[in-house]
Amino acid sequence: MKKVILLSGSPNKVGNTVQIMQECEKVIKNQGLETEIISLAGKSIHSCVGCRKCKEIKRCTIDDGLNEILEKVKEAEGFIIGAPVHFGTARGDLMNTIQRIGMVSYGTDRFLSWKVGGPIAVGRRGGLSTAYNEMLMFYFINEMIVPGSTYWNIVFGKEPGEALKDTEGLNTVKRFSENVAKLITKIHN
Template structure:
């Protein structure tokens, strides 16, 4: 089993990264392969609506000059995808939005590549607006027929400056619970993935 965390924050060692690592910790402890990749601050352009992904059907975006297809390959392989973002004007970072838009479309074009995968959102917020970030990420998951686990509360951690989220005990406890829920869900659904419904086709 493989869990992929995608960091939409451009700040190295920032609060979003801290929360994602806290979520991955119980997953790694359970014996899963885990990986955290950085997209925030990297070159990831938005979707240009060329719809070439519906023509090529190769599981990739037709735009090859940025980081996206490398990320998409990992997302396709992952059993669980955890996207994390800071709160920028009540929404995700631009780089993460680009990943959401392009991966969601490529998945749809290629017979719903994300169908049956686990999807979780993690948000770093200073004061308000974090729920909208959470919703933005989960909307793509739900439209892709992914399975979204719950936790003790919204998957939010509060902090502004680097490291401040480490003082949010409730937020970190929630990340721990989220990681445990992902492991439980992965173990529960894996034997049944070949019966997961999508356009009448079975998935493995």
């Protein structure tokens, strides 16, 4: 069965970002695909040190849990990332995670190429567009396919649960998730 990995970059296991990932998961499952939500809560993913040893060993040399995430992404056909935006950009540990996954892919067999997915930015107000665009660069440099939606994948909410009340944002990411699932199905039939 085709699978989509949804990565929540929030340090909060029950916050808005995870809740939005859960809503996306429901839509993708309804399209007949398997899903898994991976949370960075409780993890400490370090930044890439530029050693480039990943080219030789086909994984990252830093032993902080990233390789387990990387293997799951490698096996999946889809990859969606959700970022809480606290200070105008995506959280650093989320960016560390995707940059290191991208470095391993880029340095080896380019396993990210043709995976379908995209970013979702979740936050109270400022910086959501900047964070969304920042994360899009990961997808494009890795030859990934990002389907559109009815608007950009931005959801507003501060306190846990508030993002689920942003009807427009929620509908946008649900449509995006449906498009991810449909595209994966079309590509892999």
